Amino acid sequence: MKENLINYTLHLADNALILGHRNSEWCGHGPVLEQDIAITNISLDLIGQARYFYQYAAQLKADGSTEDSLAYLRDNREFKNCLLVEQPNGDWAKTILRQFLFSAYQFFLYEELRSCKDKQLAAIAEKSLKEVNYHLRWSSEWVVRLGDGTAESRKRLMNAIDELWMYLGELFQPAVYETELLKEGKAADLSKINPKWEQKVKEVLEEATLPVPEAVFQQTGGKDGRHTEYLGYILAEMQFLQRAYPGCEW
């Protein structure tokens, strides 16, 4: 069904756009110049990937939607991103941990997706995987630096783990459109990604001398449009201009 493919493409787009937008909030506020540049470069990559997915979704919808209308004119409940990516930046440790956990997920997801039966999704995954490789390595190194760094940096990373861990279970729970699409061979198989992701996270946390957290209660809903309170604020800021001045260009 085409509806499943559209929803899945939007889910992938929303993940990239919302995390890209979150990271962009660091622009001009990074702890040092080089890392400010790094996190905003990662933003650019993610927003670029989101554009490919939105362009494809618009083409599939064929109802006059454009990449811009999909990003700027959909409401809270229509966004299908995971809860993890909409969480506030917090301090540098929280931003780094969020990036690491998500990049590891995106890395294995794109790796699977590039051999899926939908040619355009496969092409976007192949293209984006090269970029995610850099994101994953950069964020992993920072997790190690902070975790195995000073007492203060370690404490902050431990706090970040406490705050973010409840949003991870959702990553591997397929929404209905994912399960349906997987039957056609057009989605990434989350059950294949899960063990690889766990292994990677374990390796990096161990290198950072951090304990791997025990199972905690997991929040869900993002993939189906049920979000934490934070998404609304992101959209209010991101969509204001297009809502107030429809069709505005610069």
Place this chain on the structure above:
Amino acid sequence: MNATQQNIKISAEEKEIWKALEQITDPEIPVLSITDLGIVRNVKISDGEVEIIITPTYSGCPAMDVISMNIRMMLFSLGIRNFKISQQLAPAWTTDWMSEEGKKKLKEYGIAPPNAKQQVCNEKLFIQDEAVQCPHCESYHTHRVSEFGSTACKALYVCDDCKEPFDYFKCH
């Protein structure tokens, strides 16, 4: 390899377009033309319609929109009105497609050209940096300051011999 090399027979009009495309430069690295970069994948003419197929370099590179607009302007200046510019993602662009001429121009401009592809994209942590040659004094005694630089395609390096900082066009 680009289409000029692939197709032995190309029409005079296609040749003219390819030649004009060679004049369009990357807005962020003005010494490189878009054909040096390997961005233009093909030029097709059928039923009087010209199709230019381009591939993006880095997903988030803002230069792509400007490049697309410059191609449009170029076609207008050749008197071509019936055309479309399409984007093709697969196969994914790689720095291996940059021409030797392009790499030479980059170096002269002060940006270290990309190394061969197999040396990068290793996901292992804290790996030894690949040896990047300083574009100023040609020393390999250099180190990386940051993996991300002023644009999506560059990393920041410093030469340990001549002490000059420089940009490295990273492998992709």
